[in-house]
Amino acid sequence: MASTIKPAGNQTFFGHARYVVMSNPVTLIAMSLFLLIIIIAIFGPYMVPYDPLASSAGNALQPPSWQHWFGTDQLGRDVFSRVIVATRLDLIISVSAVAMSFVVGASIGGIAGYQGGWLDSVVGRFLDTIMAFPLFVLAMGIVAASGNTVQNVVIATAIINLPFYARVARSEVVVRRQAGWVQAAQLAGNGPMRILFGRVLPNALPPMMVQISLNMGWAILNAAGLSFIGLGVRPPTAEWGIMVAEGAGYIISGEWWLVLFPGAALMIAVFTFNLLGDGLRDMVDPQRRT
Amino acid sequence: MKKSTILPLLAVKNLTVQFKTRLGEVTAVDDISLSLKLGETMGVVGESGSGKSVTSYAILGILDKAGFVSGGTATYSGIELLPTREATMRDIRGREISMIFQNPRAALNPIRTVGDQISDVLLEHAQCTRDTARAKTIQALKNVKIRDPEQRVDAYPFELSGGMCQRVVIAMALACKPKILIADEPTTGLDVTTQRAVMDLIVELTRSNGMATILITHDLGLAGQYCDEITVMEKGKIVESGSSKQIFTAPTHAYTKKLVRATPHGALNARDLLPEDLAAKALPLDADVDRLIKGRRHGPLLELESLKKSFKGQKSFLEFVRRQPAKAFEAVKGIDLKIWPSESVGLVGESGCGKSTTSAMIMRLLDPTSGVIRFKGQDISLVSREAFVRSPTRASLQMVFQDPSESLNPRFTAAQSIADPLIRLMGMRDSVAMTERLHELAQMVGLPESLLERLPHQLSGGQKARVGIARAIASEPDLLVLDEPTAALDVSVQAIVLNLLIDLRIKTGMAYLFVSHDLEVVRLLCDRVIVMRAGEIVEQGATADVLSNPSHPYTRELLAAAPKPPTFLSDDALSGEVMYE
Numbered sequence: 106m107a108s109t110i111k112p113a114g115n116q117t118f119f120g121h122a123r124y125v126v127m128s129n130p131v132t133l134i135a136m137s138l139f140l141l142i143i144i145i146a147i148f149g150p151y152m153v154p155y156d157p158l159a160s161s162a163g164n165a166l167q168p169p170s171w172q173h174w175f176g177t178d179q180l181g182r183d184v185f186s187r188v189i190v191a192t193r194l195d196l197i198i199s200v201s202a203v204a205m206s207f208v209v210g211a212s213i214g215g216i217a218g219y220q221g222g223w224l225d226s227v228v229g230r231f232l233d234t235i236m237a238f239p240l241f242v243l244a245m246g247i248v249a250a251s252g253n254t255v256q257n258v259v260i261a262t263a264i265i266n267l268p269f270y271a272r273v274a275r276s277e278v279v280v281r282r283q284a285g286w287v288q289a290a291q292l293a294g295n296g297p298m299r300i301l302f303g304r305v306l307p308n309a310l311p312p313m314m315v316q317i318s319l320n321m322g323w324a325i326l327n328a329a330g331l332s333f334i335g336l337g338v339r340p341p342t343a344e345w346g347i348m349v350a351e352g353a354g355y356i357i358s359g360e361w362w363l364v365l366f367p368g369a370a371l372m373i374a375v376f377t378f379n380l381l382g383d384g385l386r387d388m389v390d391p392q393r394r395t
Numbered sequence: 396m397k398k399s400t401i402l403p404l405l406a407v408k409n410l411t412v413q414f415k416t417r418l419g420e421v422t423a424v425d426d427i428s429l430s431l432k433l434g435e436t437m438g439v440v441g442e443s444g445s446g447k448s449v450t451s452y453a454i455l456g457i458l459d460k461a462g463f464v465s466g467g468t469a470t471y472s473g474i475e476l477l478p479t480r481e482a483t484m485r486d487i488r489g490r491e492i493s494m495i496f497q498n499p500r501a502a503l504n505p506i507r508t509v510g511d512q513i514s515d516v517l518l519e520h521a522q523c524t525r526d527t528a529r530a531k532t533i534q535a536l537k538n539v540k541i542r543d544p545e546q547r548v549d550a551y552p553f554e555l556s557g558g559m560c561q562r563v564v565i566a567m568a569l570a571c572k573p574k575i576l577i578a579d580e581p582t583t584g585l586d587v588t589t590q591r592a593v594m595d596l597i598v599e600l601t602r603s604n605g606m607a608t609i610l611i612t613h614d615l616g617l618a619g620q621y622c623d624e625i626t627v628m629e630k631g632k633i634v635e636s637g638s639s640k641q642i643f644t645a646p647t648h649a650y651t652k653k654l655v656r657a658t659p660h661g662a663l664n665a666r667d668l669l670p671e672d673l674a675a676k677a678l679p680l681d682a683d684v685d686r687l688i689k690g691r692r693h694g695p696l697l698e699l700e701s702l703k704k705s706f707k708g709q710k711s712f713l714e715f716v717r718r719q720p721a722k723a724f725e726a727v728k729g730i731d732l733k734i735w736p737s738e739s740v741g742l743v744g745e746s747g748c749g750k751s752t753t754s755a756m757i758m759r760l761l762d763p764t765s766g767v768i769r770f771k772g773q774d775i776s777l778v779s780r781e782a783f784v785r786s787p788t789r790a791s792l793q794m795v796f797q798d799p800s801e802s803l804n805p806r807f808t809a810a811q812s813i814a815d816p817l818i819r820l821m822g823m824r825d826s827v828a829m830t831e832r833l834h835e836l837a838q839m840v841g842l843p844e845s846l847l848e849r850l851p852h853q854l855s856g857g858q859k860a861r862v863g864i865a866r867a868i869a870s871e872p873d874l875l876v877l878d879e880p881t882a883a884l885d886v887s888v889q890a891i892v893l894n895l896l897i898d899l900r901i902k903t904g905m906a907y908l909f910v911s912h913d914l915e916v917v918r919l920l921c922d923r924v925i926v927m928r929a930g931e932i933v934e935q936g937a938t939a940d941v942l943s944n945p946s947h948p949y950t951r952e953l954l955a956a957a958p959k960p961p962t963f964l965s966d967d968a969l970s971g972e973v974m975y976e
Contacts, residue, residue, distance in 0.1 A: 285802030288760055289812075289866065294789050294819035297781065307806055391806050392852050 118388070125387040132384030138377040146193040155183035157190040157343045166360050176362035178348075179355065180341075184362060187343040188370050194344050195374065198255065199324035202262035203317055209263070210270025211306060211313065217271070218278030219301045225275070232268040240265040244327060248336045258337035262327050266320050273316050277309030311390040318382035322375035329371055345371045402472075403430035404607050405454075405492075405575055410467035410477075412446070412453045412631075423449045423462065425631040431575065436601055436608045438618030438639065440654070441628035442885035443856070447611045450628075451577045453477075455492060456484045471575070490520050493568035497580040499560035503552040509563045510536075510548035513570055520571045531570075539566040539596060557746075558589035562596065569600060576601065579611045586745035587912060591956040594621050613885060615658045616958040619643050627651050657890040659915035660959065665897050668890035668919070678898055694772065696736045696906050697757065697874055701729040702766035702776075704752050726752040728930035729766065734874065739900060739907040741917035741938065743953070744927035750910050753927070754876045757908065758794050759783040770874070790820040790870035797879040799859035803851040809862045810847040813837075813869055820870045836865040839902070841895060857888035861895070868899060876908045881916065893920055914957055918942055926950050 126136050155173075164181035167173055175184035217228035235243070247261035281287060282305065290300045329346030331337040338344040340351070345367040352363025387393050412424035424446040431437055441447045452458045454469050456479030469476040471491060474483065488494075496502050504512060513535055514528040523531040529548070536544035539562040552560055561581060568576060578597060582590035598621050601608040612618050618625050619639045626636040627650065635648040646652045657668045666674045705723040713719075727749040734740050744750045755761040757768060759780055768776040770788060778786055793816070796802035803812050810833055817823040817832060837844050840861040851859055860880060867875055877896070881889040893916065900907060911917050917924055918938055925935040926947065934947040945951045 285796040285798060286804040286807075286812075289794075289796060289802050289863075290804070290815065291760060291784060292758065292789070292792075292794055293816035293866070293870075294784055295815070296784055304804055304806075308804070391850050 121393070122388045125384055125393065129384065129387075131380055132387075135377055135380035135384060138373065139381055142192060142196065142374060142377060145189055146196045149189040149192055153183075153186035153189050155186045157182060157187040158341055166355070166363075168360075169362055175366040176360075178352065178363050182341075184348075184366050187348060188345070188366050191343040191345050191348065191367065192370070192374075194255075194338065194342065195325050195328060195371075198259055198262065198328040199321050202259045202324045202328070203266065203320050205259070205263035206266035206320070207270050207313070207317060210267045211274040211309075212302075214271030214274030215278050215301050215306050215309075218275035219282050219297065219305065221279075221282075228271070229275075232271050235264070236268050241327065241330060244331060245334070245336060248331060253336055253339065255338055258328055258331055261331070262324050265327070266324065269316055269320065270313065273313055274306065274309055277312060278305050281305050281308060311386045314385040314389050315382040318378050318385055321378035321381075325371065325374050325378070404433050405429070405431040405469070405471050407450075407454065407469045408467055410450065410453060410469060411465045412449050412458065412462055413465045414459075415461045415463075423631055424453065426467070427628070427631075427633045429626060429633075431607045431609060433574070433607055434602070434605060435624060436598060436610060436622045438622030438625040439609060439611045439628060440613070440615050440618045440625055442613055442654075442887065444630070445628040446631040447628050448579055451494065451579060451609065451611060455488055455494060455577070456481070457488075489516060489568075489573065490571045491573055492575040492577065493571070493573040494577040494579065495561070495564050495568045495581050497583050499557060499564045500552060502564050503560060505552050508549050508551055509555070510550075513563070513567050516567050516570045522571050535566045535570050536563070538569065538600070539563070541566075556589075557585055558593060561585065561589075561593050565593070565597065565600070569604065572604060574606055576606055576608045577611065578608060580613070581610070582617070583613075587914075587956040588745065588952060590617075590958075597621075614958065615642075615654050615886065616660050620958045627654065653887055657886040659886075659889075659913070659919060660957070662919060665890075665893050665919040669894055673891075673894075677894060678901055691735055693736050695733040695769075696738075696771060697732075697734040697908075698767070698769040699730055699732045699753075699757070700767040700769070701731060702753070702756060702768065703727055703729045703764045704749075704756060704761065705764050725930055727756070727763075730927075730930075730932050732925060732932065732935070734906050734908060736873065737900070737904045737906055738923065739909060739921045741921035741924040742908060742910045742927060743912065743914060743917055743924055745912055745953075747929075748927045749930040750927050751878060754794070754878055754908065754910050757874075758792055758876055759789075790816070791873045792876075793867040793870060793872035793874075794876040794878065795860075795863050795867045795880045798883050799856060799863050799880075800851060800883070802863050803859060805851055808848050808850055809842070809854065809858075812851075812862055813847075813865045816866060816870045832869075836869055839868070839899065840865045841891075856884050857891065860884060860888070860892050864892075864895065864899070868903065868905070871903070872905060874906045874908065876910065878910045879912070882911075882913070889916070896920065914942060914953060926953070 126133050160180035160182050162181055164177050165179055167177040169176045173183050173185065175188060178184055178187070213228055217225045244261040244265050247264060248257050251257045251260070278301070287300060287305060290304050295304070328337065329344070329349070332344050332346030333350040335350070338347060340347055348367035349364050349371070352360070352367070355363050407427065407429040409426050409428060410424055411422065411426050414421045414423055427450065429437070439447045439450070449458070449462065453462070453464050454476055456476070458464070464477055464479075467477065471487065474487070476484070476487070503509065510529070510532045513532045514523070517523045517528060517531055518525070533544045533548055536547060541547050541559065541562055547555070552563070555563065576597070581597065582593050585593060594617065597608060597610075600606070610618060610622055619642070622639050624636065625639045625642045627634050627642065627648070629650045635642065635646065635651045642651060643655060646655050653670050656670065659668060662668050666677050669677065703725070704727040705725045707723050730753065742750050742753065752761065756763045759775060759778070762780045763776055766776065767774050770792065773788070775783070775786070775788055783789060807815075813833055813836055814829060817829060823829055823832065833847060834844055837847055842858060842861040842865060846854060846858060851862075854862065864880070880896075881892050884892060896907070897920065899905065907920070909917060909921055921938050923935065924938045924941045926933050926941070926949065928949050934941060934945065934950050941950060942954065945954060
């Protein structure tokens with residue numbers, strides 16, 4: 106709308122994002138780590154020194170050296186290459202799971218909050234039912250029942266995260282549905298769906314952004330956890346959870362590098378997403394623009 | 396000479412307070428000096444951002460983290476208050492100097508009884524023991540004239556009305572018999588009759604307890620009625636101080652003059668509220684005269700017939716089992732009214748009288764329980780609220796909301812907000828025509844075009860009000876409902892917005908339904924006034940008749956409760972009118 110009227114320089118999204126990143130060193134660190142992870146996920150497979158799946162029996166269980174920075178595993182595969190290549194898969198699983206639960210959760214939570222009444226109660230109890238299960242066990246059950254594929258890991262992760270989004274969306278919508286500007290939007294001839302999805306939910310974005318970034322971390326952990334117990338991604342695919350699971354048996358015999366490097370990668374990824382929350386919230390909050 | 400013999404209770408000298416912000420340091424209070432004597436009520440008057448609240452926070456040492464006192468002294472009967480020493484202040488706050496805040500509900504803990512909260516204060520300052528706490532608390536409630544204090548002592552804040560809550564807050568503030576009471580906008584958000592009761596109480600307690608009171612307010616009329624001395628602040632500086640009579644009858648500073656002019660009481664017409672230079676340039680009101688005659692030639696624009704709205708309460712379990720109907724609350728109990736084209740009608744009443752419910756039903760934001768809403772001869776109450784959004788009549792009925800900040804989407808620029816009805820109701824898609832129309836509307840409401848691309852939080856209160864008005868008139872409505880459009884604005888901004896509304900009416904011939912609790916504003920803007928109480932219309936008639944010669948006792952009570960600056964007290968005294976109910 107009003108396409109001829111352009112916002113001034115400091116009001117564009119990127120101008121504001123730059124300000125947010127520059128004003129807070131924690132956000133700057135988080136954003137740099139996030140960019141690094143993205144670059145590795147995209148270009149990693151073309152940059153690694155060895156084929157992550159190529160085994161060489163003679164080279165098995167080598168400690169870290171100049172040839173193999175992170176050492177080699179029990180089949181002689183290069184751990185460094187595997188850690189780098191795994192980034193893409195882990196990121197795809199967590200991003201798509203979080204995107205699914207965000208879209209679906211925000212929609213049902215938003216509709217429930219905006220309509221109120223019996224629909225709100227039904228949706229609320231349905232979400233409570235999901236929450237009543239230990240979430241990881243629920244995810245295990247879903248993957249075990251629906252088949253051991255990456256796709257099902259994504260769906261299971263999305264389902265267990267759904268209630269968090271729905272609840273945040275519902276509570277944010279409930280406080281706004283009677284606001285003057287919502288009534289004004291009705292007077293301006295907007296239907297309920299347009300008001301909910303075009304007006305109210307975008308205003309609920311800042312608190313949901315924090316939820317997204319925290320959930321990204323959880324989703325990676327969840328996917329890795331499922332692989333760790335043998336569900337979801339199957340060997341020999343390079344994935345952080347499987348690598349930790351396979352390496353776990355070798356800690357006792359002193360081959361620590363099998364577990365340490367994929368574990369550290371997992372930790373850095375989760376850490377990055379957790380740090381990112383406040384920065385993302387400030388970026389999507391128009392009130393932070395001066 | 397006489398002044399110097401009495402030592403001031405509180406003396407503030409050259410106080411300067413600054414705030415650290417993104418854009419560097421901002422001076423909120425600039426080199427101000429005050430002195431308060433025992434038994435005195437001092438009014439500190441100024442518009443938002445004038446630094447009046449910050450001054451009191453600085454004295455009590457409760458400034459935000461970003462704020463700091465960068466110069467000056469404050470002495471309370473010989474004790475240095477600045478720089479703030481926490482140990483000293485803990486004894487002084489509450490026991491020597493007490494403060495009450497704007498929103499009484501926010502000042503009370505919602506999950507504890509009011510009695511517990513008062514006795515906390517008493518115990519903290521060793522004014523009682525555990526055994527005497529209850530008796531002392533009941534006495535404190537009695538002192539603020541709460542009826543049945545023995546029962547109310549166990550009430551939770553949500554069980555009490557706003558006025559009652561403010562009394563409890565005053566009881567808490569006065570529990571330890573402080574020498575100074577600082578009241579920061581104590582009656583904002585309260586009804587006029589409640590405002591009067593609370594202010595009377597504060598002044599009476601100040602006298603009987605031998606205290607001194609500082610009343611911080613934006614309402615010059617209120618300060619004029621209740622204060623001995625008035626200090627006027629603008630942008631962190633004191634521009635004038637003197638006795639309240641002096642401020643009203645012979646203001647010397649230009650800003651004080653502007654404020655006194657903008658205070659609606661006593662103005663003959665809305666143009667009188669504007670500064671002289673603007674008033675001279677305004678459209679002549681004569682253009683307005685034959686408007687009503689023209690309007691009456693047609694049938695009524697809007698007719699309400701026995702319009703009712705009741706809200707169902709939650710069924711209790713017992714009622715559910717016994718299949719009893721849920722108790723309903725009747726917000727509007729069958730009202731009839733008519734509005735003719737180009738007419739300006741005031742709908743007056745206190746909070747909870749059903750005036751907002753009525754306007755929401757007329758706007759079709761709320762479905763009536765029964766009754767007829769006839770707009771241009773068509774019963775629009777037959778169309779449901781959801782379906783009315785697509786009705787062609789939607790564009791003819793528009794509304795300006797009470798709080799300009801709350802009625803603008805925080806993510807929309809001013810242009811997007813104003814464009815919304817143009818796109819949805821007028822089907823305007825062409826961006827060149829849109830820009831042209833946006834600029835035209837901005838000009839009509841006096842909004843600089845450069846502000847169109849700003850987000851709401853980057854605009855001032857008055858600018859936001861203009862955006863709200865521009866949005867409401869964008870679809871060229873025939874009836875505009877104005878729900879207290881100036882209640883959240885400073886008086887000088889209110890003066891400008893009221894005049895803007897009059898100009899728009901002259902130019903466009905819209906009819907107004909002006910919902911308000913402020914009779915003075917209604918007097919200046921409306922041809923006819925309707926007084927509502929508890930869901931019913933108690934009185935209606937031409938504005939001049941109703942306000943000068945009210946027939947219903949409730950109308951009289953409302954009129955009497957409106958703050959009266961000192962110049963007008965003498966007039967009332969002459970006419971010998973009885974002010975109390």
